[in-house]
Amino acid sequence: MSVLAIGWEPELRGLLTVVIAVVILMGSVYMIMATNMGARLAFLVALAGLAGWMMLMGVVWWIYGIGLVGASPxxxxxxxxxxxxxxxxxxxxxxxxxxxxxxxxxxxxxxxxxxxxxxxxxxxxxxxxxxxxxxxxxxxxxxxxxxxxxxxxxxxxxxxxxxxxxxxxxxxxxxxxxxxxxxxxxxxxxxxxxxxxxxxxxxxxxxxxxxxxxxxxxxxxxxxxxxxxxxxxxLGTRRQPAVVLTLGGGAIFLALCWLLHRRERHLQHNLDENMAVTPA
Structure with a gap:
């Protein structure tokens, strides 16, 4: 019965399509990076890439007035x-x-x-x-x-x-x-x-x-x-969603980049201290 419900309910089918796409596309990228750089660092890098991509997409939508649009004039x-x-x-x-x-x-x-x-x-x-x-x-x-x-x-x-x-x-x-x-x-x-x-x-x-x-x-x-x-x-609000997406995605992207930079500085500082106290 659940399979029939998924096949005949457009809302449920659309929701599952989005969830599966997110899990497969973003999850696969995160899984590959997690095997090389660890779970937490891979999560920050993947989330920063997603936020940067959303910022660039918002800029394109903002310029051309396409994509996610608001009310027309x-x-x-x-x-x-x-x-x-x-x-x-x-x-x-x-x-x-x-x-x-x-x-x-x-x-x-x-x-x-x-x-x-x-x-x-x-x-x-x-x-x-x-x-x-x-x-x-x-x-x-x-x-x-x-x-x-x-x-x-x-x-x-x-x-x-x-x-x-x-x-x-x-x-x-x-x-x-x-x-x-x-x-x-x-x-x-x-x-x-x-x-x-x-x-x-x-x-x-x-x-x-x-x-x-x-x-x-x-x-x-x-x-x-x-x-x-x-x-x-x-004049409407045709480009307002794109502006919000650009500013929001840009703020998240910059914040994550700062976190990655801060983590790199702390890591480098700890490595330098360990090298300084290591006996000859």
């Missing part, structure tokens, strides 16, 4: 200003510094154009709809709109994605370093400014559906107010 709603249902809310929500003057006879489409011009005047840029950044922002904005009950699926379209911030610093300008042709070097840019996006959602016109006929192509309703989703970029 995502778009998160700005607290208190996630879904803005009118133009005035853009000013109170902190999106715009100045609310642009809007004519009384302007329809929602003209109002959205005036707001877009003001956003670009204040430093926002419009993302290319085909870019991956725009696709990620659209997907998250759609989730927030539907969770807030502003629209239902298929009743709206994300028309524009406005982007601002997210600059990294400190940057090294290529002109200050001889021989470099790139615009800048960013491998020392560990700090970031807040990164925001504003998604503009336009409602569709309500159309009647008839059984047996193809659905009508949705059209934007020019008489209904545009709504906006304000989001901030969460």
């Amino acid at each position: 995502t778009w998160q709603p700005v607290a208190g200003s996630a879904v803005l249902q009118d133009t005035a809310a853009l000013r109170s929500g902190g999106v715009l510094d100045v609310l642009p003057p809007i004519p009384e006879d302007a329809n929602p489409t003209e109002e959205a154009s005036i707001v877009g011009a003001e956003l670009m005047e204040e430093g926002y840029v419009v993302l290319d709809p085909a870019s991956p950044a725009s696709g990620q922002a659209q997907a998250e904005a759609s989730v927030l709109l539907e969770e807030a009950g502003a629209f239902e699926a298929g009743q709206y379209a994300i028309t524009n994605i406005y982007d601002i911030g997210g600059d990294r610093y400190p940057m090294i300008e290529a002109g200050k370093v001889p021989g470099l042709t790139n615009e800048s070097l960013d491998f020392l840019a560990f700090f970031h400014e807040p990164h925001y996006v504003l998604a503009e959602a336009a409602p569709f016109q309500q159309v009647r559906t008839e059984a047996g006929r193809a659905p009508v192509t949705p059209q934007i309703d020019e008489t209904r107010q545009r709504q906006y989703v304000y989001m901030v970029r969460d």
Whole structure:
């Protein structure tokens, strides 16, 4: 029965696989070294090698963002200003510094154009709809709109994605370093400014559906107010596990190296004393 349990339980089979691999791989190395240098010294040497290998593996994972990774970067709603249902809310929500003057006879489409011009005047840029950044922002904005009950699926379209911030610093300008042709070097840019996006959602016109006929192509309703989703970029913790592994493995490796060095000094000191007191 126990053999059947091991064969059919994926968790137990995986646990036993790891235990057997550790015992065979690390245990065999320790056993070989123990026959040559003793049990305690072989244990210190094997553990130091394991810690050093973990430190090097953590460095590689840290550089490339692979292996044991944390949370990936995502778009998160700005607290208190996630879904803005009118133009005035853009000013109170902190999106715009100045609310642009809007004519009384302007329809929602003209109002959205005036707001877009003001956003670009204040430093926002419009993302290319085909870019991956725009696709990620659209997907998250759609989730927030539907969770807030502003629209239902298929009743709206994300028309524009406005982007601002997210600059990294400190940057090294290529002109200050001889021989470099790139615009800048960013491998020392560990700090970031807040990164925001504003998604503009336009409602569709309500159309009647008839059984047996193809659905009508949705059209934007020019008489209904545009709504906006304000989001901030969460950079996540993708490299945090690798950093912890590198620092932890490095600390253990250095401590074990110091213990081995200390043992070697004591051994050499005892050998010198024995040689000094040995009669000629």
